[in-house]
Amino acid sequence: MMNKTARVAGSRAWSGFLPALLAVTVLAFGQIVENPAKPAAKNAGRILQLAEVWKITDDGGEFFFKYPNNLQIADDGSIFVVDADEFLKFSPEGKFLRNIFKKGQGPGELGYYFLYFVYGLEIYIQDFNSHRFWRADFDGVFQDQISLANKDYNDFVGVVPDGFLFMRQILPPPSERTGKLMEIIHTVAIIARDGSWRRDVATFKPKTFLGYQAGMDWDNSITKLGADSKLLFALHSRDYLVEVVDLASGTIIKRYGRAYPKVPHVEKEYEPDFRKRTGAPKIEFEADIKNLYPVGERLWVETSTDDKTKGRLIDVFDKDGRFLDSFYLGAGRTLMAVREDAVFCQQKNEDETITIVKYRIDK
Numbered sequence: 001m002m003n004k005t006a007r008v009a010g011s012r013a014w015s016g017f018l019p020a021l022l023a024v025t026v027l028a029f030g031q032i033v034e035n036p037a038k039p040a041a042k043n044a045g046r047i048l049q050l051a052e053v054w055k056i057t058d059d060g061g062e063f064f065f066k067y068p069n070n071l072q073i074a075d076d077g078s079i080f081v082v083d084a085d086e087f088l089k090f091s092p093e094g095k096f097l098r099n100i101f102k103k104g105q106g107p108g109e110l111g112y113y114f115l116y117f118v119y120g121l122e123i124y125i126q127d128f129n130s131h132r133f134w135r136a137d138f139d140g141v142f143q144d145q146i147s148l149a150n151k152d153y154n155d156f157v158g159v160v161p162d163g164f165l166f167m168r169q170i171l172p173p174p175s176e177r178t179g180k181l182m183e184i185i186h187t188v189a190i191i192a193r194d195g196s197w198r199r200d201v202a203t204f205k206p207k208t209f210l211g212y213q214a215g216m217d218w219d220n221s222i223t224k225l226g227a228d229s230k231l232l233f234a235l236h237s238r239d240y241l242v243e244v245v246d247l248a249s250g251t252i253i254k255r256y257g258r259a260y261p262k263v264p265h266v267e268k269e270y271e272p273d274f275r276k277r278t279g280a281p282k283i284e285f286e287a288d289i290k291n292l293y294p295v296g297e298r299l300w301v302e303t304s305t306d307d308k309t310k311g312r313l314i315d316v317f318d319k320d321g322r323f324l325d326s327f328y329l330g331a332g333r334t335l336m337a338v339r340e341d342a343v344f345c346q347q348k349n350e351d352e353t354i355t356i357v358k359y360r361i362d363k
Contacts, residue, residue: 033256033321041325047310048327050343050359054094057355062096063088065354071336071344074118078138079344081356082116089138094358100140105130108142119159126156133164147195157232158225160247163190165201165232167223177210179279181218184208188223188232190247201250204236204243214278220287226294233292233299240288242299242317256321260288263304293338298324300338307331333357 038044058064063086070082077092087101087110102109111129118124122143123136133156135143146164153166169186183205190199206219222235232245244254262285274280286304290312293300297319305313310328312335318324329335333345336356347355 031254031256031321033254035256035258035321035323037259037261039258039315039323039325044326046327047330048314048343049362050330051362053342053358053360055355055357056090056094056096057353060096063099065356068346068354068356069336070116071356072116072118073337073339073344074138075120076138078118080116080118080123082114085112087116087140089140094356098139100136102140105132107134107145108136108140115156117156117159124156124159124164126153146193148191153189153191155223157188157223158229160190160225160229163192165189165223165225165247166191171208171210174212177212177215179211180209181207181281182210186221186236188234188245199250201247202232202234202245202252204234206236209278209280211278211280214274214280216274216280218281220289222289222292224292224294227296231294233294235289235292238285238287240303242289242292242301242321244321254321256317258315258323260303261305262286262288263306291335293335295338296340302335 064083066084068081068083072080074080079090079092079094081088081090085101085103086099088099089097091097103111105111110125111127113128114125116123116125121138123138123140124133125136126133132145133148134145137143152170153168155167157165157167159165165188167186167188169184171184172182186204186206187200188202190201192198204221206217206221209216209218219237220235224233226233230247232247234243234245235241236243240257240260242256243252245251246253265283265286267283271283275282288304289301290304291302293302299317301315301317303313303315307313307328309331311330311333313326313328314335315323316325329345332347334347335343336346337344341361343359343361345357345359347357349355
């Protein structure tokens with residue numbers, strides 16, 4: 001029950017002659033770029049035209065799909081997907097190669113909950129069950145364990161040339177939890193590859209509901225490393241606002257959003273009882289943004305708008321924060337990853353089986 005997003009900052013006055021009708025305000029902490037509801041593209045709002053390249057099913061019995069997630073594409077085209085008790089590797093053509101998941105706490109073994117990133121021809125893995133951070137080759141063969149000077153890093157964010165990006169958050173002790181929304185400091189840090197130094201690069205303060213015995217995330221917290229490993233794209237609110245962090249200077253160089261109509265939240269069965277027991281606030285609207293996908297010099301923003309016939313609405317911004325385009329992904333498709341000319345989607349079939357499909361984007 002964790003949803004987070006961002007506030008829309010700046011003025012509502014639009015400049016009439018800029019390509020995306022954007023308003024830009026320059027402040028000490030960088031630009032605030034706010035866009036109108038409609039992007040510059042004349043054919044915005046279309047269903048994206050896609051051509052199937054290949055699809056992966058578990059019909060062969062070598063692996064299974066239960067809830068595949070965290071699909072990543074390596075530089076050589078290899079594809080990795082996480083699922084229950086599985087860490088699957090596929091060829092660039094979608095052919096199953098191996099399951100590199102080995103349950104345990106020894107070298108090369110994993111617990112149920114881990115984060116990973118591919119970098120070059122290596123995989124870096126944070127295993128939360130054994131509290132280890134280690135490196136493997138593309139066959140899952142253990143290479144070495146990496147020692148971090150500080151052990152209280154919550155989330156592995158990515159790999160940069162001189163180190164590793166981690167997110168650190170510290171929750172207050174139960175005695176200080178108010179039963180209300182509280183700001184929790186999230187700090188992104190670069191850790192040296194040998195663990196000898198650490199440099200904090202950004203701090204965010206998303207809200208979380210914390211009671212004495214229960215809690216839930218309120219703001220949507222997303223951090224995505226840019227394609228060139230120089231920028232970090234972040235979201236830490238429920239509204240529509242993306243923050244861009246320059247990793248070299250550790251400063252937020254840009255904030256941008258767009259006028260966005262709120263999507264009403266459909267309450268799940270357990271929510272009324274949870275609110276009654278804990279005093280948690282009622283969720284009126286979905287978080288505006290579901291996920292961020294850096295694609296070259298552009299950013300794809302997955303919104304909370306999901307049309308029954310057209311699918312999920314995706315917004316596209318350029319490197320200056322201008323709202324260029326928007327399109328629907330197509331009914332039944334869940335976005336997993338994006339390349340410059342292709343998207344990778346998860347689709348659920350009528351018999352509840354799951355297929356992963358690579359589509360070429362028709363220009």
